[in-house]
Amino acid sequence: MSKRVAAVVSVGLVAGLASACGGGGSSSSSSDTIKVAYQKYGTFTQMDDLMQKVKKDFESTHKGVTVQLVPIQATEGDYYTKLALMNKSASTAPDVMYEDTFQVKSDVKAGYLAPMDDYLAKWSDWSQFYDNAKQAGLGDDGKTYGVSMGTDTRALWYNKELFAKAGLQVPWQPKTWADILTAAKTIKAKLPGVIPFNIYSGKAQGEGATMQGFEMLLYGTKDTLYDASSKKWIAGSQGFKDSLGFLGNVFSQGLAPTPEQSLDKNIGTTIATEWLPQGKLAIDLNGSWQSGTWIEGGSKPWPEWSTVMGQAAMPTQDGQDPGSTSMSGGWTLAMGSKSKNKQAAFDFISTALNKDNSMAYDIAASQIAVRKDVSEDPSYDKANPSFAFFSSLVKVTHFRPATADYPKISNDIQVAMESVMTSQQTPEQAASTYDQALEGIVGPDNVTKQ
Template sequence: MKKSLLSALSLGAVAALVLTGCSAGGADTESKTIKVAYQKFGSFVQVDAHMKAVKKEYEAKHKGVTVELVPIEAQENDYATKLALMNKSAATAPDVMYEDTFRVQSDSDAGYLAPLDDYTSKWTEWDSFYDNAKSAGLGSDGKTYGIPMGTDTRAIWYNKDLFAQAGLPVPFEPKTWQDVLDAAETIKAKLPDVIPLNVYSGKAQGEASSMQGFEMLLYGTKDTLYNADSQKWVTGSKGFRDSLAFIKDVYQGGLGPTPEQALDKNVGNLVSGEWLPQGKLAMGIDGSWLSGTWLEGGTAPWPEWNTVMGQAPMPTQDGGKPGSTSMSGGWTLAMGSKSQNKDAAWDFISMALNKDNSQSYDIAASQIAVRDDVSKDPDYQAANPTFGFFSGIVANTHFRPATSDYAQISTAITVAMEAVMTGQQSVDDAADAYDKTVVGIVGDKNTESAD
């Protein structure tokens, strides 16, 4: 019987599975060193810590094989660019790489990734991964190219102390976008030294802007970005314009950071490491992983975070069903197609994402587990008081279009957002420019009007 992430998140029973690892045989010219590339940026250090721990475990078990860790210190879009450059040459291409799920299709189409089906077919632990989590690692050819590390959801984080000072109700339970904007207006009036609301926006933030900012809005309207049934990109939608209008209200209405602050590539680190812990920001649309920064092993430990911070689902635009919305993503470990020792690379991946190591990483990085044995483990369930909330909103979550051209569409979204937030274009002009860009990317036959 197939498992799904949604169904398992509602279960509280403890499951015990027999966990074993395996390698699929290959005829590669073996190298004594495997190269592992991953992102390390600002307060996001959990992957780095995880890779260091797995390297130590791996080298102790595989005598004579060295794991060369290649942490790439860059914001998400810059990380993807640097990783792509590494993958162009066999001399620099990694054996194992940290791969965003939305890039799996484009990178496998580009020939950067090796299919893993021969390995997963013999790996008994693969059965412990949820089917919809597995699908996040599929290429356009239906083959598996990435093994999921964890997933996430997004919501409104808010400072309960600041809300109380401003006379706003706690818990915060917004039903519409206007409720969120009204709360931000109240913060602005009552606490003028506090930033009312952060919504990631603009080109510098990359996917944080397009997915975590814009798509959190768009999927709360009656429109969508991509019609999965017709396999066409949607242009001319009211929901797209309304989402841009929300961004305009925040940034042109003085309800968010200044555009200069928002366009700083380090703004995410400021949000988690300074603005929220220091009471400088009242609300932020952000991810389930945020509290990982504040845990004892995080980069900015904040013992009081769970007392001070609250979470509220992001409401739909006008309160229509299902009442709230979220976005989910996640990252995988993938194997480089140019690896000279694919068996060793697979052994590293399967060790890094076995039950114990997956659970350790998911707890440290505040990830929603993608293995049923981890999600049901009492230690995982007790590790973070927000796991229940963020798991609970999976029912209303959405995923980015799994197409090879999504990355270019995502960039076009950030361009429209930046034009509106800085006042360079009106909402209508920015939306029209986006529509033209989409047609230029995918062709007119691959778009459809929302009208």
């Protein structure tokens, strides 16, 4: 496993830290209380389990210091908003934060995060993290603002029993986008009442729509969002239009959930706890973490998942090399810039991400490990039958552009997706609207047109 994990992190994991809202109690102005903010929503309860354990461990070794946990019950988009609001005031800002990787540089720019280099230099466990995984929490200044908890890949989950009933071959590995549409159309014709294919789309799904949906298409074309060599964003690409075109076909042909269902913020929970286990959805474009809901100890155990559900790599548009594609991200723990007790904040982070806690979390949340001693432990590799497949995708995976502007650009991608899925714009019109918005965000000099 270690070589596969080293490959995924070496491509360039970006990292961030997150936080949330709400939660009364002691404020960060008190140095004997540290506030820890994280997401707890739907089927994602593994982080809360970890934080509850670490709180007990930490308080037993740090007498006089209290950990105030602030679990945020919110979707990703609402969670990021609440994080920003929380960080604006010293009285509410968390000492330790959990956040999606793509937010890190914008949060550093906003002044929410504190560098941890001095603390990391004294932490012996830091040497266990893959060298390039350490880039996960880097800011533009080269300092480290977050420590990676794990990474992931994305692919097609499909119900083998439904495929067999529809007369489709199992195992299934589509070679082109057209193959996915063909399978979805067959499901629709042969199995009325079954949703053929889910692809996340629209503003309600936030970054999930951009990364699990649009970018899984775009990075399977000949185009990308950003030219790293020239440090310019790309406008007018055929791949962008084709990706929106595929999305439009899926929705206009009734191969996906209805737009109303797709724009429900809770659809991810519905898919994991109802549609897939109950045989109501045939194909789901989703992440390696999906099985974390179904394993023993998950929020919705499904003992049969490993025999019912198959996994297939997402093919490139026309089957061109390398034949398949994926996207990788990850989450980190980071230290708040307004913390009054940064040593305690770092001690909490180092406790949460020691070997034992990292192993437990990576297995429970179906994460690809970023610690060498975890990824090389036989018990990790044996814990989940899907780990080997999803780790094998690291050789074809891609990462989101690591810029402070990316969150704003992602939002406009979601707008384009939603306008196409609801038939408000054609793919060409939506792409043109996006191009205009892109120039407004980064400036014409930072855009290259194709």
